[in-house]
Amino acid sequence: MQETASVVIVAAGASRRMGRDKLWLPLAGRIILAHTIDAFQLSPLISNIVLVTSTERLADARALCQEEQWHKVSAVVVGGSRRQDSVCIGLDTLAPKTRWVMIHDGARPFVTPTIIEAGLQAAQQHMAAVAAVPVKDTIKQVQDGVIHATLDRSQLWAIQTPQVFSFP
Numbered sequence: 001m002q003e004t005a006s007v008v009i010v011a012a013g014a015s016r017r018m019g020r021d022k023l024w025l026p027l028a029g030r031i032i033l034a035h036t037i038d039a040f041q042l043s044p045l046i047s048n049i050v051l052v053t054s055t056e057r058l059a060d061a062r063a064l065c066q067e068e069q070w071h072k073v074s075a076v077v078v079g080g081s082r083r084q085d086s087v088c089i090g091l092d093t094l095a096p097k098t099r100w101v102m103i104h105d106g107a108r109p110f111v112t113p114t115i116i117e118a119g120l121q122a123a124q125q126h127m128a129a130v131a132a133v134p135v136k137d138t139i140k141q142v143q144d145g146v147i148h149a150t151l152d153r154s155q156l157w158a159i160q161t162p163q164v165f166s167f168p
Helices: 032-041 058-068 083-093 113-126
Strands: 005-011 046-053 073-078 100-105 128-134 139-143 146-151 157-166
Touching (some): 046 058, 046 083, 083 100, 113 128, 113 157
Antiparallel strands (some): 100 157
16 A cells, blocks of 8 residues: 655745735636645545645635635644744644655645655655756856856756655
8 A cells, every 4th residue: 555645735925026925816716725735635645734824824724724625634833934944833733653744835736646646656765855847947157247157957957846755
């Protein structure tokens, strides 16, 4: 039988660059965060979901989870001031017997069953794994406004989520 994982969905950010809370924007008839949680709720490889949100959205997030009847969401908690603090709070909320954990960005609603499965399998083989895509842009190394090198994009990857790892 395939081992399962728990997932911490980090959704506590302020969306400062966007100017408004992107997690609660509509996408194909539902909010972005709902699409994200659905992906993990529907996966047979996920046994438990912890949602980390902002203080301002705590009541909204809890109401959403109840409305959607996501039975895998075991906790909705307030995150910290930085992403790493929110991740730590999410990990501290997990059950002590959790063997495999995924950290996923709530603003990434297009995670697929294939990505979830491949991430878990890779982590089980290597103890950790991360989703990534090859860089398509030309990347320049710049210092003091002067280009010093054009990096070889065939060796560059953009790291995404989920990030998967063994959790003691």
